[in-house]
Amino acid sequence: MDDKIIVYRTFYNPIEANIVKAKLDDAEIPCFLTDENIATIQPLYNLAIGGVKLNVFEKDVEQINAILQDAPELEVPEIETEQTENKVVCQNCGSTNVGFGIATKNKHSWWVALLSILMTVYPFKANRCYHCYKCGHEFN
Template sequence: MKDELVTVSTYSSAIDAHLAKNKLESEGILAFLFDENMVSLNPLYNISIGGIKLKTLESDRAQAEAVLSSLQDQPYTNEQNEVITCPQCGSENISYAYDSSNRLKSFMGFLLALVTFSLPLLSKDRYTCNQCHHVFQK
């Protein structure tokens, strides 16, 4: 029987993808990243190719999903190792996203970004509270 690669998770950030891959490998699970270079080249490609795919062998799928779910249960922390909470409701149940939608204020800004390929530089990190759906920045 042939053991095939299956996608266990997708990421919009190469850093998050590598952290998850390293965690799986530290648990003895063989893991691979697909489409990392395309997303790293330009984060806008993330939408068209479906993100960075973390794949593992079919036989390791259940164990990999258990390891990754334990990672998701840990809260986000800042540089001082303090837990990041929602400023509106105080929940620690937040999600991280890479936002480039609100950074182009005008058509000229879009043209500048298009010509200079600076669109990734205009992006900001943002968090979304999974409890009250409030979107906020660090």
């Protein structure tokens, strides 16, 4: 018997594609994913390749629709990033919207700049500090 393989659905999140594939595998419906590896290794290519494709036999489409119709929509939960304790507060405005990273104002110290000029290389060490995203104040 000559069954036709079709692309049932396209996903832009490889994790979501694997969850749906696992549901179909549990129901013993043969299926496979294409372009999963490139979408996982190089996420920027995901739109160019058209996402991760779920391939199934055309004869199984009605059964798949019934299985996935009962399943709730997949939602990726948000990760709690804020910590309630040990928050850094801006010394200038009192905001807690503060991050630690490379300084924007005094990025390199004088000795790094001098060595970089003498060696004709890009500065190899940058100063790090807290940066307030509300007022722009930088502090240690």
